[in-house]
Amino acid sequence: MSYREDARSFYERYSQLEERDQTRISKLVNKLLSMNFLCRAKETDREDYYFCVRYEAIFKAYFSLMDYDLKINKQNEVVAITNREGYNHLQLRLNESLILLILRKMYYKKMNTLSLNDNISMRIGELHEEILATNRFDKRIGKSELGQIIRLFKRYNLVDMIGDVGDDDSVLILYPSILYAVSIAQIEEVERKIDALAKGESGNEENHENEAD
Template sequence: MILENFEELNSGQKNMFAKTCLRLLQTGFLARDKRDNKDMYYFLISYKKYFDEYFSIMNYEINLDRENGAVQLVHQDNSNVLRLNKEETVILLILRILYHQHLSDTSINDNIIISINELHEYYDSLELKKKINKTDLVKILRMYKKYNIIEPIGDITKSNSKIIIFPTVLLAINTSVINDVYDLVSRIEPTQGSEDDEEVN
C-alpha cells in the first residue's frame, strides 16, 4: 500500500498532504489558478496515488481535470452533495453559462473574468418574479468563493467589480454539454417564493 510509504515524506510534504486533504474536505474543489490553491493542486498531482488511497478509505474519489486545472472530491454515495436554494442554483448555472460564453474570447492561459454587473444582468434577463437583491448576491458569491468556484477582484459589493470564474464550475455542474445548462435555466419556473432545493455535486 502506498500509505505504508508515507513516512518517507519529509515534514513539509506531510504538512502539505494534510493541508490539501483538509481543503478538499472543506471545499470539495481545488482550482489550479486560484492563488491559495496552486501549491496544493500541484502537490496533489505529484502524489495523487497517496490521495487516491487515503480518500478511498472513506469512500471518496478524486476527479482530476488536468486540461482545465480543476480537482473535485466526490463521495461515491453522494453524501457530500451541497443543497442549494433556487437563487444559489440560478447563480451557479449563470456562472457556468458566462464561463462558456467568455471561453472563446479568452486566451488558453488566461482566466475567465466577468463583471458582477454582467452576472446581475443575466439574472434579470430570466425575468423571474423574485429579483435577487444585492445582499443575497454578495452572500452567494462569497459562498462560491469559499468553494473555489470564483475569486472576486476588488470589492465584491460593487457592481462594476470583476470576478474570476474557475474551471471548477465545470465539475460543479454535472454535465459537459452547455445546451444542458441552458435547458436547466429555461426550466426554472418564474414563480415567486419557491424555495425548492437543488443538488449540486
C-alpha cells in the same frame, strides 16, 4: 482496488516521505474536504495543485479509504473530490442554483475566447443582466442576497471577487472548478435548466454534485 490494497498503497508511499511533506498532505486533505476543489488558476492554490499532482497516488489511496474519489483534470488544472455515497452534495436554494447555472453558462461562453493562461471573468453588472434576462425577477436581486451567494461559491473555490458586490464594475473571476460543480456537459442543457428554474419547475431546492471528468 480494495480497502486493504488502498491502505497498503498509501502506507508504502506515505512512509517514504519526509515529515514536512507528510504534514502538508494532512493539511491538503483537510483543505479538500472543506472546499472540494483546488484550482491552479487561483494564486493561493497553485503550489497545492502541483503538490497534489506530484503525489496523486498517495492522495487517491487516502481518499479512497474514506470512500472519496479524487480526480485531477490536467487539462483544466482542477483537483476535485467526490463522495461515493453522495454525502458531499451541496443543497442549494432556488436563487443559488439559478445563479450557479448562469455562472456555468457564462464560463462556457467565455472559455473559447481566451487563452489557457487567462482567468475567465465577468462584471457584476453583467451578472445582474443575465439574472434579469431569466424573467424570474421584476428588479435586481438585492446586494445582501447576491453577496451571500457569491461568498458561498467562494468557499467552494468556484469564484473569486475583485471589488464590492454593490459595484457594477467589480469583477467576478470564474474558476474552471465550476465545470465540475455543475454536471451538465452542453450549453443547451444549461440554458434549459436555467429556464426551468426561472419558471419554478424544479422545486425550491437543487442538489449539485461536485464531479470531475
